[in-house]
Amino acid sequence: MAFCSRNSRNIIIINLLKSKVGSSRLMKLSRVCCYGTCLNSTNHCRFLPSTTTLPQLGNPDPNSHKKGHSPCSQRFQSTKSGQQFASLPNGEHSQVLDFPGGNVVFSPEMQFLSESPNVYNPCYRVLDDNGQLISNSVFVQVSEEIAVKMYSNMATLQILDTIFYEAQRQGRISFYVTTIGEEAINIASAAALTSDDVVFPQYREPGVLLWRGFTLQEFANQCFGNKADNGKGRQMPAHYGSNKHNYFTISSTIATQIPHAVGAAYSLKMDKKDACAVTYFGDGGTSEGDFHAALNFAAVTESPVIFICRNNGWAISTPTSDQFRSDGIAVRGQAYGVRSIRVDGNDALAMYSAVHTAREMAVNEHRPILIEAVTYRVGHHSTSDDSTKYRSADEIEWWRMARDPVTRFRKWIETNGWWGSEAESQLRSSIRNQLLQAIQIAERAEKPPVKDLFRDVYNNIPSHLREQEKLVRETINKHPKDYPADVPVDVAVKDDGVSVYDVDVIVHDDDLIIHVR
Amino acid sequence: MLGVVRQKMLGQSLPKIRPAVSVLRSYSSAAKQMTVRDALNSALDEEMSADPKVFLMGEEVGEYQGAYKISKGLLEKYGPERVRDTPITEAGFAGIGVGAAYYGLKPVVEFMTFNFSMQAIDHIINSAAKSNYMSAGQMSVPIVFRGPNGAAAGVGAQHSQCYAAWYASCPGLKVLTPYSSEDARGLLKAAIRDPDPVVFLENELLYGESFPVSDEVLDSSFCLPIGKAKIERVGRDVTITAFSRMVGHALKAAEILEKDGIDAEVINLRSIRPLDRSTINASVRKTNRLVTVEEGFPQHGVGAEICASVVEESFAYLDAPVERIAGADIPMPYAANLERLAVPQVEDIVRAAKRACYRSVPLAAAA
Numbered sequence: 092m093a094f095c096s097r098n099s100r101n102i103i104i105i106n107l108l109k110s111k112v113g114s115s116r117l118m119k120l121s122r123v124c125c126y127g128t129c130l131n132s133t134n135h136c137r138f139l140p141s142t143t144t145l146p147q148l149g150n151p152d153p154n155s156h157k158k159g160h161s162p163c164s165q166r167f168q169s170t171k172s173g174q175q176f177a178s179l180p181n182g183e184h185s186q187v188l189d190f191p192g193g194n195v196v197f198s199p200e201m202q203f204l205s206e207s208p209n210v211y212n213p214c215y216r217v218l219d220d221n222g223q224l225i226s227n228s229v230f231v232q233v234s235e236e237i238a239v240k241m242y243s244n245m246a247t248l249q250i251l252d253t254i255f256y257e258a259q260r261q262g263r264i265s266f267y268v269t270t271i272g273e274e275a276i277n278i279a280s281a282a283a284l285t286s287d288d289v290v291f292p293q294y295r296e297p298g299v300l301l302w303r304g305f306t307l308q309e310f311a312n313q314c315f316g317n318k319a320d321n322g323k324g325r326q327m328p329a330h331y332g333s334n335k336h337n338y339f340t341i342s343s344t345i346a347t348q349i350p351h352a353v354g355a356a357y358s359l360k361m362d363k364k365d366a367c368a369v370t371y372f373g374d375g376g377t378s379e380g381d382f383h384a385a386l387n388f389a390a391v392t393e394s395p396v397i398f399i400c401r402n403n404g405w406a407i408s409t410p411t412s413d414q415f416r417s418d419g420i421a422v423r424g425q426a427y428g429v430r431s432i433r434v435d436g437n438d439a440l441a442m443y444s445a446v447h448t449a450r451e452m453a454v455n456e457h458r459p460i461l462i463e464a465v466t467y468r469v470g471h472h473s474t475s476d477d478s479t480k481y482r483s484a485d486e487i488e489w490w491r492m493a494r495d496p497v498t499r500f501r502k503w504i505e506t507n508g509w510w511g512s513e514a515e516s517q518l519r520s521s522i523r524n525q526l527l528q529a530i531q532i533a534e535r536a537e538k539p540p541v542k543d544l545f546r547d548v549y550n551n552i553p554s555h556l557r558e559q560e561k562l563v564r565e566t567i568n569k570h571p572k573d574y575p576a577d578v579p580v581d582v583a584v585k586d587d588g589v590s591v592y593d594v595d596v597i598v599h600d601d602d603l604i605i606h607v608r
Numbered sequence: 609m610l611g612v613v614r615q616k617m618l619g620q621s622l623p624k625i626r627p628a629v630s631v632l633r634s635y636s637s638a639a640k641q642m643t644v645r646d647a648l649n650s651a652l653d654e655e656m657s658a659d660p661k662v663f664l665m666g667e668e669v670g671e672y673q674g675a676y677k678i679s680k681g682l683l684e685k686y687g688p689e690r691v692r693d694t695p696i697t698e699a700g701f702a703g704i705g706v707g708a709a710y711y712g713l714k715p716v717v718e719f720m721t722f723n724f725s726m727q728a729i730d731h732i733i734n735s736a737a738k739s740n741y742m743s744a745g746q747m748s749v750p751i752v753f754r755g756p757n758g759a760a761a762g763v764g765a766q767h768s769q770c771y772a773a774w775y776a777s778c779p780g781l782k783v784l785t786p787y788s789s790e791d792a793r794g795l796l797k798a799a800i801r802d803p804d805p806v807v808f809l810e811n812e813l814l815y816g817e818s819f820p821v822s823d824e825v826l827d828s829s830f831c832l833p834i835g836k837a838k839i840e841r842v843g844r845d846v847t848i849t850a851f852s853r854m855v856g857h858a859l860k861a862a863e864i865l866e867k868d869g870i871d872a873e874v875i876n877l878r879s880i881r882p883l884d885r886s887t888i889n890a891s892v893r894k895t896n897r898l899v900t901v902e903e904g905f906p907q908h909g910v911g912a913e914i915c916a917s918v919v920e921e922s923f924a925y926l927d928a929p930v931e932r933i934a935g936a937d938i939p940m941p942y943a944a945n946l947e948r949l950a951v952p953q954v955e956d957i958v959r960a961a962k963r964a965c966y967r968s969v970p971l972a973a974a975a
Contacts, residue, residue, distance in 0.1 A: 289711065323744035332743050339710060340743035344734050350700055351735065354707025354715075361663075361689055361713070368707075384700025391695060547745045548779050550803040553835075553882055 216435035222502025231444040235509045245274040245497045247522050248298045254526045259474045264314045268329045272469030275496035279442035287366035290338045291348040296371045303336040311533035324539040346379035353389045356396035367395040367453040375406025389459035390428040398461040403468035408481040424461030436464030437496035540579040645815040647789035648678050651796040654828045663690040666718030675720050702728030706735045709751040719755035722771045736805040737780030749805045757809035758903045765939035770904030775807040776881040782806045783881040785851040788819040794832030811853045837884035843873030846961050847891040850901040851877040861957035889922045896927040897964040906934035931960040
């Protein structure tokens with residue numbers, strides 16, 4: 092793993108360097124991968140805890156040029172000045188400007204920081220494409236129980252998406268958003284968190300809710316917007332939310348949840364809780380102003396928040412090459428002073444390890460962490476989209492089959508002897524039956540009652556809405572044939588508009604006021 | 609701050625014994641004067657002291673003591689965790705405030721002026737106002753967005769807009785517009801205690817103005833109800849509604865009108881959402897004539913909503929068309945003479961009231 096785990100020797104080096112703030116400024120943007128590997132490599136990489144993802148390092152050991160080994164064998168031009176500084180005799184610090192931002196080393200050479208790296212930011216992975224453990228990889232151990240649970244949830248998510256997508260195509264629900272291809276990000280990250288960690292999702296993370304115990308029936312109820320929906324039918328399908336599961340209700344607006352997460356993290360810190368905030372967003376979301384403001388803020392306020400970016404290559408029809416020109420997302424975190432890492436998002440074990448470690452850092456050190464999970468959006472953006480219009484069907488198919496994260500993880504647990512084909516077929520058929528049944532029940536259920544139209548605009552219902560509700564009920568009662576039969580009107584309303592069960596008692600200014608709901 | 613005031617009160621030798629605050633409903637002719645700035649500062653101080661979940665966030669609120677010194681002394685008293693200086697990102701800190709409110713804290717987010725709130729308006733509307741509804745009651749947002757609103761003096765077009773109408777059109781928000789120090793204290797306390805998101809529109813030119821405050825107002829438990837207007841001046845002939853700085857103008861206009869035999873009733877709206885329609889309508893039913901005054905742009909303004917409300921509920925009682933006084937339908941100019949012409953003046957209100965009372969007057973101001 093490319094950021095420090097506690098046992099890494101480089102943590103000592105980092106602490107050393109913290110006192111040399113000035114030297115970092117001109118040196119740090121050498122994002123060097125140690126052995127020239129990049130995303131496409133399937134070979135195992137011996138990743139030394141490298142300079143690439145830590146904010147302060149460009150020259151991790153000022154004396155490394157004297158040693159035989161330097162941790163990084165390649166250098167940018169821009170680090171030459173760092174070596175100059177390093178090679179100055181001790182005490183000669185006249186080359187440093189002391190300004191409000193810190194100590195900055197001067198350089199007589201005019202060096203522009205390159206806009207693109209020679210080598211890309213490396214991607215942490217633990218399992219190869221066939222689900223086999225890469226030797227010498229660093230990862231967090233997962234017990235059989237957790238691993239099997241992770242796999243079942245990933246498979247369940249896959250089946251849930253398939254069936255709900257079909258239901259939309261059949262006209263049974265109005266809309267749906269799939270998570271196909273990103274099951275590992277969803278489930279593995281959820282598994283690495285605790286139930287106290289508060290989650291601020293975008294809309295492609297139902298797996299986190301699934302992991303936390305949201306039932307298939309509850310998913311179906313929200314999609315059908317029926318009476319049992321704990322969202323009271325207020326939102327489109329797939330906009331889940333549950334206080335009980337610490338999963339904040341999804342809203343469609345892109346990236347607005349990112350500063351929310353930072354605010355919640357700041358609150359957690361003030362409360363001194365053993366918990367962090369976690370927020371998810373896509374590659375497209377990182378273009379929004381909210382992303383930048385939130386990361387900056389998180390760094391300044393030292394808030395315990397984990398930013399998980401699902402870099403799946405597409406924002407509806409916009410490929411990442413049209414979205415940004417930086418080397419992905421993790422390098423942006425670095426620019427804001429946020430510790431970051433790029434992870435293979437389709438490697439459930441790597442995701443688990445990264446999130447697990449990130450959480451420890453966030454909570455114990457009060458710092459934000461950015462995780463860029465590289466993956467691919469196998470499905471269309473939503474049921475309103477046909478992505479074959481802007482990308483090749485072959486590309487989609489290849490990622491669906493050859494890079495399926497669910498299959499990859501299954502191979503790993505099978506290798507460990509924790510899973511087999513019988514368990515597989517049992518799981519698949521059981522989940523499928525449960526889902527079909529849940530949909531049937533949800534479809535037949537009553538819709539939310541009329542009163543849910545007017546509640547929750549404010550904490551207490553204002554008088555003009557109460558009046559309107561009364562009028563609507565009267566109209567429905569007078570002309571029942573003009574209204575759908577599956578919308579309950581609730582309790583019969585008396586003449587004065589007071590229904591027996593709808594009363595609030597409030598003490599206001601020493602007066603006892605009985606508010607009618 | 610409050611401690612200082614209390615000491616002064618004890619120092620005076622008041623002949624009467626003060627009855628318990630809760631019994632005393634009438635406002636005594638208090639000798640105490642308080643600026644709106646001090647009123648806001650004391651309200652913040654008391655609410656932060658009473659509830660550890662309340663915290664203040666914004667640009668320059670801490671070390672600088674507040675861009676307009678409203679948060680003076682608070683950083684020293686409560687520390688940097690509860691008085692948070694932010695980077696320059698309205699969208700950022702509004703979003704962070706909303707996130708903190710989702711979690712359960714009670715943030716008071718300060719915009720240096722509400723003109724800058726436009727950078728954050730998505731969070732105010734989509735993340736704060738609508739959340740309780742969209743989440744079916746699971747996410748309440750007990751946040752207060754406050755700051756100066758409307759025109760100051762010579763700050764130009766991008767620093768002078770009034771946002772009362774914009775925010776008041778959105779369900780899920782409450783919008784308050786204090787005028788006097790009593791309003792400032794009572795409404796800010798109510799806003800902080802309210803579980804719904806509140807937009808609290810102050811006025812820079814009012815910060816330095818002093819108003820008399822009674823003992824009841826100075827008490828730390830003082831609170832005004834949200835949604836109730838105040839009749840500042842009782843009258844019989846014409847109703848003048850106003851909010852924020854325009855209340856002062858309306859009261860001055862009423863004095864001038866009195867000399868001409870027109871007895872004006874001045875209503876200080878205090879709350880734009882919810883609008884106190886019953887008080888306004890009751891007044892119009894009494895006087896039969898209405899003049900609405902506001903500083904903001906005329907189209908789709910607060911006056912338009914009041915006019916519609918009165919036409920819907922009290923049409924038969926109107927003896928004259930409703931007169932609307934608003935800012936000029938132009939971006940605010942900078943030059944002092946032009947600015948004066950772009951903002952309602954006392955004479956405009958006087959002329960409008962006379963028109964409503966069928967006295968013949970020219971429609972526009974003489975240059």
